[in-house]
Amino acid sequence: MTMKKPVVNCPYCGKIVVWDTSNPYRPFCSERCKLIDLGQWATESYRIPDTNPEKQDDSLKDEE
Template sequence: MKRPVVNCPQCGKSVAWDNSNPFRPFCSERCKLIDLGQWATESYRIPDTGKDSEKQENDPSGSEK
């Protein structure tokens, strides 16, 4: 059976997706740590949809009526 191949999210290098790669989906520990560093420095952010912030503006207690 052919092993699935994915691209490293950091550098784009093709990587086999199997148990022999302990850093998957990354190609190396270096790419994995670079990605972790970007999360730690808040370079990556999850977008705010605005729904929760609108509720808080309308009801400062945060509870729904």
């Protein structure tokens, strides 16, 4: 009995990729997609949203 290897979509282009140790670029389909994604992080095109924004200091409003 052989087990099926998991299949995922490339995070960048969406191409179907077999999740296997023989793919050095996983979860990406290719080195190109991996490098494009890395470049997006490096140029700060991707951002993680702040789920807990700090409150503004209300003491400055009293001085006006």
